[in-house]
Amino acid sequence: MENELRDIKPLLEIPDSSYYIFLGLIFLGLTIVILIIFFLIKKFWKKRKIDMQKVYFEQFKNLDWSEVKTSAYEATKLGRLLTKDNERAKEIYGQFVPMLEAYKYKKEVPMLDEHTLNQYHLLVHIIDESI
Numbered sequence: 001m002e003n004e005l006r007d008i009k010p011l012l013e014i015p016d017s018s019y020y021i022f023l024g025l026i027f028l029g030l031t032i033v034i035l036i037i038f039f040l041i042k043k044f045w046k047k048r049k050i051d052m053q054k055v056y057f058e059q060f061k062n063l064d065w066s067e068v069k070t071s072a073y074e075a076t077k078l079g080r081l082l083t084k085d086n087e088r089a090k091e092i093y094g095q096f097v098p099m100l101e102a103y104k105y106k107k108e109v110p111m112l113d114e115h116t117l118n119q120y121h122l123l124v125h126i127i128d129e130s131i
Helices: 018-048 052-061 068-082 087-103 114-130
Strands: none
Touching: 052 068, 052 114, 068 087, 068 114, 087 114
């Protein structure tokens, strides 16, 4: 053993972080794929969800004015729900509600007068334009 070469050094340990880089890239790729799937599902779920404004509008448009008292209550409730976002519709609704007061809180109510019915049709037209 005396003849050993002394000028050759032993092998050095080279730090290898490629394994961690590989795992990081896999994690990043999976995160991106999961986010894309999440947003696609969310988009399709929103399309599938029923638009309640349209449902309320159909109910409001098809009110049966032969039963004036119940229709007056329904028109007040549905009108409030439908005119939240539209300022013009909110203004016309504000004029329409006092007209309905004569048909609400009494035991016997008269038939709907022409002026109130015209205001109702105007409100339906304005809400239809905004939806």
